[in-house]
Amino acid sequence: xxxxxxxxxxxxxxxxxxxxxxxxxxxxxxxxxxxxxxxxxxxxxxxxxxxxxxxxxxxxxxxxxxxxxxxxxxxxxxxxxxxxxxxxxxxxxxx
Amino acid sequence: xxxxxxxxxxxxxxxxxxxxxxxxxxxxxxxxxxxxxxxxxxxxxxxxxxxxxxxxxxxxxxxxxxxxxxxxxxxxxxxxxxxxxxxxxxxxxxxxxxxxxxxxxxxxxxxxxxxxxxxxxxxxxxxxxxxxxxxxxxxxxxxxxxxxxxxxxxxxxxxxxxxxxxxxxxxxxxxxxxxxxxxxxxxxxxxxxxxxxxxxxxxxxxxxxxxxxxxxxxxxxxxxxxxxxxxxxxxxxxxxxxxxxxxxxxxxxxxxxxxxxxxxxxxxxxxxxxxxxxxxxxxxxxxxxxxxxxxxxxxxxxxxxxxxxxxxxxxxxxxxxxxxxxxxxxxxxxxxxxxxxxxxxxxxxxxxxxxxxxxxxxxxxxxxxxxxxxxxxxxxxxxxxxxxxxxxxxxxxxxxxxxxxxxxxxxxxxxxxxxxxxxxxxxxxxx
Numbered sequence: 001x002x003x004x005x006x007x008x009x010x011x012x013x014x015x016x017x018x019x020x021x022x023x024x025x026x027x028x029x030x031x032x033x034x035x036x037x038x039x040x041x042x043x044x045x046x047x048x049x050x051x052x053x054x055x056x057x058x059x060x061x062x063x064x065x066x067x068x069x070x071x072x073x074x075x076x077x078x079x080x081x082x083x084x085x086x087x088x089x090x091x092x093x094x095x
Numbered sequence: 096x097x098x099x100x101x102x103x104x105x106x107x108x109x110x111x112x113x114x115x116x117x118x119x120x121x122x123x124x125x126x127x128x129x130x131x132x133x134x135x136x137x138x139x140x141x142x143x144x145x146x147x148x149x150x151x152x153x154x155x156x157x158x159x160x161x162x163x164x165x166x167x168x169x170x171x172x173x174x175x176x177x178x179x180x181x182x183x184x185x186x187x188x189x190x191x192x193x194x195x196x197x198x199x200x201x202x203x204x205x206x207x208x209x210x211x212x213x214x215x216x217x218x219x220x221x222x223x224x225x226x227x228x229x230x231x232x233x234x235x236x237x238x239x240x241x242x243x244x245x246x247x248x249x250x251x252x253x254x255x256x257x258x259x260x261x262x263x264x265x266x267x268x269x270x271x272x273x274x275x276x277x278x279x280x281x282x283x284x285x286x287x288x289x290x291x292x293x294x295x296x297x298x299x300x301x302x303x304x305x306x307x308x309x310x311x312x313x314x315x316x317x318x319x320x321x322x323x324x325x326x327x328x329x330x331x332x333x334x335x336x337x338x339x340x341x342x343x344x345x346x347x348x349x350x351x352x353x354x355x356x357x358x359x360x361x362x363x364x365x366x367x368x369x370x371x372x373x374x375x376x377x378x379x380x381x382x383x384x385x386x387x388x389x390x391x392x393x394x395x396x397x398x399x400x401x402x403x404x405x406x407x408x409x410x411x412x413x414x415x416x417x418x419x420x421x422x423x424x425x426x427x428x429x430x431x432x433x434x435x436x437x438x439x440x441x442x443x444x445x446x447x448x449x450x451x452x453x454x455x456x457x458x459x460x461x462x463x464x465x466x467x468x469x470x471x472x473x474x475x476x477x478x479x480x481x482x483x484x485x486x487x488x489x490x491x492x493x494x495x496x497x498x499x500x501x502x503x504x505x506x507x508x509x510x511x512x513x514x515x516x517x518x519x520x521x522x523x524x525x526x
Contacts, residue, residue: 032482034389034415034485035415035417035426035481037137037138037139037140037388038107038137038139038140038156039137039139039140039142039143039149039154040137040140040143040149040153040154040155040156041140041143041148041149041153043153044149044150044153053156054156057156078143078419078424079417079418079419079424080417080424080426080478080481081417
């Protein structure tokens with residue numbers, strides 16, 4: 001199963017990761033798999049129809065060109081499993 | 096010949112195991128047997144189907160096509176007998192299924208009420224999608240409900256029933272909510288949130304009897320002699336691991352089915368994971384028995400890999416439980432009850448590292464700092480402290496150098512911890 005890369009991976013290997021070149025950052029929805037219970041409120045509230053929940057299961061940032069970074073999924077999550085974060089572009093986080 | 100894997104259960108442990116099995120053994124024959132007619136869905140999501148934040152179909156995280164890719168066969172049936180010597184199970188209809196490797200992922204069920212009238216129509220629990228449907232159906236004609244229980248599911252029941260416009264009476268056994276985890280200030284914050292949502296709290300109130308009329312609950316009589324009219328009585332007084340099959344098959348059980356760090360039970364080729372499993376490893380005599388989703392997923396994955404012939408080891412995680420109670424997102428990390436603990440310093444604050452941002456009334460951070468390590472933390476409201484604190488606790492970071500400053504400046508304790516974390520994070524990233 002592919003579990004990363006997230007800021008903190010699912011299975012307890014919680015180590016901070018660093019961002020590369022800050023000039024190439026962009027905003028992205030980043031899930032914490034550990035907090036997600038797959039209720040589906042994020043996907044239900046996404047105006048672009050993205051299955052955000054699936055990204056949360058995998059623990060990877062929402063990498064979908066339809067994402068508006070509007071924050072609806074972040075606001076709707078009852079367990080604060082999603083956050084809008086600056087992330088390296090285009091290669092994602094490294095660490 | 097393809098190896099035959101049999102999974103009993105349809106929760107997250109079962110799905111995680113099946114996905115791991117399919118990854119590790121693409122040609123294996125994976126059969127899942129479950130007594131829930133709806134198969135795999137998000138059990139924590141039931142609360143949001145009940146309070147109508149979600150349509151029912153939204154709590155199914157996986158499309159049927161995905162499940163077909165993973166499972167060779169899906170059987171809706173109850174397993175009545177497990178025969179380890181024959182490598183077989185017997186279904187309710189008498190059919191027998193053979194296996195080479197078996198996973199028990201039967202989960203847990205709500206403990207029924209122990210008072211007279213607990214079996215009346217209208218006495219409900221929140222375990223399954225069928226329970227949600229039943230409650231929604233009852234709520235259409237009900238005016239008032241009583242909920243008993245001191246945990247998260249009780250609150251979800253109360254909030255869900257209130258969302259249907261019912262007058263909800265919430266009975267608490269003690270004089271405040273979740274007193275084993277929250278301190279008084281935190282309990283009152285949650286209780287205020289519940290009261291703001293229209294829920295009426297009754298402290299130190301125990302059910303003597305559910306009173307019925309024509310077979311349906313009509314009121315609840317308390318031990319203090321009060322009668323509360325209601326048409327629904329929600330019971331959430333605990334969960335019990337579904338160990339019946341394991342016990343019948345002669346597997347070693349305690350609160351759950353005993354497993355080692357490979358999720359193997361006492362019987363050959365039988366594994367267990369999730370709510371039903373109690374993991375015991377040498378040196379950990381208390382065992383690991385929690386009814387939490389992340390644990391079930393992790394154990395399911397480990398079990399699946401080992402069933403496929405790998406040698407994966409499950410290590411006990413720090414308890415990490417994010418929930419929403421009384422409208423407040425609350426995360427408990429590690430052990431947050433300091434009662435009786437020696438040399439534990441309690442640090443309390445409202446904000447972690449958001450300079451210039453005013454804390455909201457529901458924001459609160461409580462950290463328990465031992466002589467060497469942080470033993471637990473509770474984060475309410477704004478959650479930016481949760482991950483850093485999990486990091487510090489899980490990595491066992493030595494905080495002894497910080498203790499004197501925390502003791503001298505308790506009001507600045509959270510800010511000091513945040514600075515400490517940032518410096519530690521910088522060192523780790525640079526290393």
